[in-house]
Amino acid sequence: MKQITSRDNALFKELKHLATNANARRKSGKTLLDGAHLCQAYLQHRGGPELCIVSESSLQNSEVQQIIAECEKQNAKVVALPDSLYQAISQVDNGVGLVFVANAPSATIAGPLALDAVLLDGLQDPGNLGSILRSAAAAGIKQVYCGEGTASAWSPKVLRAGMGAHFLLEIFESVDLQTLIKESSIPVFATSSHTTTNIYQANLTQPLAWLFGHEGQGVSQNLMALAHAVVTIPQRAEIESLNVAASGAICFFEQVRQRLK
Template sequence: MKLITSPYNALYKELKLLATSSQERRKRGRTLLDGIHLSQSYLQHGGSPVLCVVSESAIAHPEAADLIAQCESSGVECVAMPDAQYKVLSQVENGVGLLFMIDTPQFTAPAVLAQSAVLLDNLQDPGNLGSILRSAAAAGIKHIYCSSGTALAWSPKVLRAGMGAHFLLEIFENVDLSAVMTTAQCPILATSSYAEKSIYDVDLTGSVAWLFGHEGQGVAEDLMTQASQQVVIPHLGKMESLNVAAAAAVCFFEQVRQTQT
């Protein structure tokens, strides 16, 4: 295993850019999977990474050693570096020092919107995005459409919040949501505190496209007018609305409940 000790090493400089710059991740079409769990999930569902990186203190860790062995058996390059140098790349505190560099998966969106999906308009918080992806994967929803204003789905923060959900989904980024919605062959539902119909009174037994928007401003008005229906999530407390990730989870699992009844 090659040991990298110089901060001027070309490979280390590339890793540092990927760890710190969303622009570089987009430009290079690559990202980092930080930590044991994401790396295990990727090997299980996503294939082989471009590179495996491990801190010197983690080389002998049983879980890290197993992942390194799997990578080496598949011909994946593995490199090690001093702990202090590795920490510059990692945002995980007190974790096992291992990460993967991967090519960001690219998918071609279907010609029509015909199966259950999630449409995200200008959703900007990485934690909310990752949580929505995790809930969608758990609910069996596979297709995710992200507008150009939505956070980069393959950023380290979103990946950590998604907990491996990314590798079970097909995520389409920089999407013109309005154009996608014009192809819809299933209902498009948007939540609104002003809607009259409860989510629990809507038939969700078939395919549904869920539309969610910016954390503060909500869904853009022009997209909201394209939705088939607006629905409200009833709540008893005096809070005006739910966090968008919480609202999405309620919607997805009401759909699951109805389809399993």
């Protein structure tokens, strides 16, 4: 285990830059996994990280010790930082004191839509995006396509909200959703309050893709016009709309319920 004690250390400066600068993460193709749960999920599904960073105060934590041991077993480099330096790396208050530096996969679209999927048009809130990824993975959906304007799926905030779901999904970013929908071999479903067909009347037993949009503006008109089906989630008239992450969860698990029948 390597110890770094100086703010002038080149590796520490690089780590701080990654932690605080989205462009640096994008250019390097790396991201930060903050906390024991995310790190354990990464070890389970992807193997050893590029780098394991641990605060000195957490070295006696039994959970952290197990993760460090697994990292060393897989020949991953481990670096210990004084708490004062570690705080410049972590974005979590009162966290366990453990961060992985890992590659952010860049998936390439292999062909037209053929598997259950989620399409995201301009979704901007990291919490909503992470929650949708988590619900999608839990429902057995395998692919997520993020259109232009959607938050970075591999940002630390989205990773924390996803709670490990990223490692069970194929995530495609900066996707031309219009072309994807036009060439899709499965139906694409969108939700709207301006339709009479509710989600419980729709046949969701077939492979399909769900299309969700921006938190305030919803799905863009050009994409909505391409959707093969538009359904609504029944709700009280006094509430204008549901949160997009809540809508996603309802859709995914109604799909699960129908298939279980």
